Amino acid sequence: MLAADGTPLKASLGRALRRQKIRALALIAPLLLFVLLTFVVPIVSMLFRSVENQIVSGTLPGTVVALESWDAGSGGIPSEDVFQNLFFDMFNAAEAKEHTKLGTRLNYENTGLASMFRTSGRSMDDVGEVFQDAIEDVDDQFEDGAFWFAMMNGAGGEDLLRERLERWVDLTGDDMRGDVGFVPSAEIVELLPTTAAAYTDFAIWTAIEDEDVVAEEDPWEAVYAALVVDLENPATGTAIAAYEGEGAEALQAIAAAEMPKADFTAAFADLDEDWANTDVWKTIEVYSSAYTTGYFLNSVDRELTPDGVELRPDNERLYIKLFGRTMWMSMIITLSCIILGYPVAWLLANLPMKSANVLMILVLLPFWTSLLVRTSAWKVLLQQQGVINELLVWLGFVDDANRLILMNNSTGTIIAMTHILLPFMILPLYSVMKTINPTYLRAAKSLGATNITAFRRVYFPQSVPGIGAGSILVFILAIGYYITPEIVGGTDGVFISNRIAYHISRSLNWGLAAALGTILLVLVLALYWVYDQIVGIDNVKLG
Amino acid sequence: MKLTKTLLATTALGLSAASVMADGHMSSDMTLVSWGGAYQASQSAAYSDPYVAMNEGVTVTWDESSAEAVAKLRAMNEAGSITWDVVDVVAADALRLCDEGLALEIDADEQLAPAPDGTSAEDDFGDLLVGDCFIPQIVYSTTFGYRTDLVPDGVDAPDNICDVFDLETYPGMRALEKRPINNVEWALLCDGVAKEDVYDVLSTEEGQEQALAKLDTIRDSVIWWSAGADTPQLLADGEVFMGSTYNGRLFAAIEEQDQPIGMMWDAQVFDLDGWIIPAGLSEEREARALDFVYFATDTQRLADQAKYISYGPARMSSAPLVGQHATLGIDMAPHMPTDPNNAANTFLYNYEFWADYRDDIDAKFQAWLAQ
Numbered sequence: 001m002l003a004a005d006g007t008p009l010k011a012s013l014g015r016a017l018r019r020q021k022i023r024a025l026a027l028i029a030p031l032l033l034f035v036l037l038t039f040v041v042p043i044v045s046m047l048f049r050s051v052e053n054q055i056v057s058g059t060l061p062g063t064v065v066a067l068e069s070w071d072a073g074s075g076g077i078p079s080e081d082v083f084q085n086l087f088f089d090m091f092n093a094a095e096a097k098e099h100t101k102l103g104t105r106l107n108y109e110n111t112g113l114a115s116m117f118r119t120s121g122r123s124m125d126d127v128g129e130v131f132q133d134a135i136e137d138v139d140d141q142f143e144d145g146a147f148w149f150a151m152m153n154g155a156g157g158e159d160l161l162r163e164r165l166e167r168w169v170d171l172t173g174d175d176m177r178g179d180v181g182f183v184p185s186a187e188i189v190e191l192l193p194t195t196a197a198a199y200t201d202f203a204i205w206t207a208i209e210d211e212d213v214v215a216e217e218d219p220w221e222a223v224y225a226a227l228v229v230d231l232e233n234p235a236t237g238t239a240i241a242a243y244e245g246e247g248a249e250a251l252q253a254i255a256a257a258e259m260p261k262a263d264f265t266a267a268f269a270d271l272d273e274d275w276a277n278t279d280v281w282k283t284i285e286v287y288s289s290a291y292t293t294g295y296f297l298n299s300v301d302r303e304l305t306p307d308g309v310e311l312r313p314d315n316e317r318l319y320i321k322l323f324g325r326t327m328w329m330s331m332i333i334t335l336s337c338i339i340l341g342y343p344v345a346w347l348l349a350n351l352p353m354k355s356a357n358v359l360m361i362l363v364l365l366p367f368w369t370s371l372l373v374r375t376s377a378w379k380v381l382l383q384q385q386g387v388i389n390e391l392l393v394w395l396g397f398v399d400d401a402n403r404l405i406l407m408n409n410s411t412g413t414i415i416a417m418t419h420i421l422l423p424f425m426i427l428p429l430y431s432v433m434k435t436i437n438p439t440y441l442r443a444a445k446s447l448g449a450t451n452i453t454a455f456r457r458v459y460f461p462q463s464v465p466g467i468g469a470g471s472i473l474v475f476i477l478a479i480g481y482y483i484t485p486e487i488v489g490g491t492d493g494v495f496i497s498n499r500i501a502y503h504i505s506r507s508l509n510w511g512l513a514a515a516l517g518t519i520l521l522v523l524v525l526a527l528y529w530v531y532d533q534i535v536g537i538d539n540v541k542l543g
Numbered sequence: 544m545k546l547t548k549t550l551l552a553t554t555a556l557g558l559s560a561a562s563v564m565a566d567g568h569m570s571s572d573m574t575l576v577s578w579g580g581a582y583q584a585s586q587s588a589a590y591s592d593p594y595v596a597m598n599e600g601v602t603v604t605w606d607e608s609s610a611e612a613v614a615k616l617r618a619m620n621e622a623g624s625i626t627w628d629v630v631d632v633v634a635a636d637a638l639r640l641c642d643e644g645l646a647l648e649i650d651a652d653e654q655l656a657p658a659p660d661g662t663s664a665e666d667d668f669g670d671l672l673v674g675d676c677f678i679p680q681i682v683y684s685t686t687f688g689y690r691t692d693l694v695p696d697g698v699d700a701p702d703n704i705c706d707v708f709d710l711e712t713y714p715g716m717r718a719l720e721k722r723p724i725n726n727v728e729w730a731l732l733c734d735g736v737a738k739e740d741v742y743d744v745l746s747t748e749e750g751q752e753q754a755l756a757k758l759d760t761i762r763d764s765v766i767w768w769s770a771g772a773d774t775p776q777l778l779a780d781g782e783v784f785m786g787s788t789y790n791g792r793l794f795a796a797i798e799e800q801d802q803p804i805g806m807m808w809d810a811q812v813f814d815l816d817g818w819i820i821p822a823g824l825s826e827e828r829e830a831r832a833l834d835f836v837y838f839a840t841d842t843q844r845l846a847d848q849a850k851y852i853s854y855g856p857a858r859m860s861s862a863p864l865v866g867q868h869a870t871l872g873i874d875m876a877p878h879m880p881t882d883p884n885n886a887a888n889t890f891l892y893n894y895e896f897w898a899d900y901r902d903d904i905d906a907k908f909q910a911w912l913a914q
Binding site: 097098100101103104107108111112113114115118315316317318321322383384385386408486490491492499504505506507508509 | 610611613614617639641642643644716721752755766767769780781782895898899900901902903905906907909910911912913
């Protein structure tokens, strides 16, 4: 069959439909993009933090690699090789001021690491200065930045330069673009690998971050330390004797002289005795991978140890209890909203228009009042010297010495939140009840049903979709509530969201906050699914 | 280096020179972040109003976000757009911001004003320069206030920190902050631990349990607060007999609102509040922020702030200049936490300790609260 223009009808129809679809898509595109950019992307990137852990391998790249050969079960501390890597990693990190971030991160897992990293980072210069002084005592040419540059610069070391650049990118998160103006010479890379690496690090930072000319700046203490490390290798001594490049004589003089021993294990243990503590190294090793389950385990009261996952000690378990309490109290709040909201909605739906409107305004009025104001009002009502207690004492129902404790506990949270969330129950209930035809009830009664039977078998089943919609709204809102429990909840009326807020704004443990948030989100979705299975989401009506 | 030279030049030429140079390479807008309320008003009156008067064309915007400053600065830093120029934070937060690389490092001697007698800024602030980024403004203290009319008959008013834990002599509710800091120290002090040993004891598991066990003896009589305004309100309402809060809040309740509240200065915990400048500002904005901070933390300015609120100036050289309250006309010196009569027994908040142990002890404290 052909269309008017001679093309097959099927193709013509398909094209017309496609055009319509594209037009529809174009119409919703602004909203779609807006939602994607402002809602989905931030949430996903925030949730992603719950597993992200590049900071350890980014800040201590060499140490993490060297640590792989360490056996955590041996009970000893890692080898000198690890500490040597730690020194050069920490030196760079301290220059970039990244070491304290790592300290903060690891302090979540092992108390005391924050100050250990902070103070150690500050002393990295001193550790290296010993070697600098010794080298400069032998030959003062080494005090001169230009001398160093002439010795180290050349061609052929592009691979090393690229490798060190990548490390800086990982460490700082900057893209480190720009001309370094230095390429390590292949000969030096071969002869003095550690020194070449340390000098390249120095050159990159000097050229790109400080925006100085490498040849005019004196190298970092770490470069001198690296030279001593290289010279301790016996093979280097013989190679230097045969070396004829730039600075050969000076290098040979250093190689022949007595140098302080490079003992970084002792140097670190001197800075902080905890560097010689096996537990510290176990923590670093456990958290050295780029992604971690640690935050999620923390949020279910477990912890990651070298021996696997373990339950936290009794006095640190908190989150499972809070999740349970959040769920349980949200259910109670939803239930009390149904009990209180149902009759009100019924009244709204069945009163004459004029009085129903007045009642509707009464329902909506608190809805338009600030949440904080309503919660604070409840404080005035509920406290022990508050309006309700005063009234009860005055009426003689309550003894003055035994006033009711209505807030700073779970009772306060339930009362205040039920009130605040009530409109979310009443409105969907009302809109559903409005559509229930009153003739059904009359028909039931005329057929002999009592009031109760008519309500139970005819009216109530028709209002269930409203209950469903109201319950979902109230429950999901309640589960994420945070201000009201914070103000009236005391200690046993606070929710998991209060802890999430604490970790976002106070402890800055965003990884843990993200993990707690993800679990909460998954719980809500799971409950939604269960609800769909039992009640059926098609049965929910918002109007 | 250019900046340092500018500042050195400013120092040499005196403050009037600053306004001459203002147009060239300093931005003319500045956003200051503080805590709102009476405290921010005192800063505005003592620091920013005179600064704006001296520097024509500079506009100052206040943002009341100090309570969430650390989280917000981190978020701004990640988004790559920092909208704040000078931020008021407590010293512990300054230390954290510095650790996170979110605050500018300050060289007190070069970037802050010397005292009028020539003492360098570093010596004038002394130990109060906590960390590398913090510019101290005030010394405040967390201490207890109690209802004078609710003291039981025939008993002296509470004057010892351990009266907080003595429910028999002083029945009634207490208001304590809903975090371990200060509470665990007080608990240990009243459980027989000597003042100088408190942090050593607290760094052990047993010590932390000991502190929580002591708090456990009054836990049913405690209302836990999280905002500084809670305790004065709870005291005014008669909800609690005694409660901890910042001394300036209690001063306002007692002197400005005439509430029947008494101060119990014993074992008050000194803490510091001050400025930081966010890291990563443009050169012009950074120059403006440094110029403002140089002015706002000089000896006279810090003394001026004490006219409006009862917090002690952080400079030693400011103390003799503290005068009378701007509207009440009462001498402010006796209301300062640093006044010798009030500071007979004080406790200094240990920043390094809490930077390390905050998360650990807080987890245990919250688990204890949830029991």
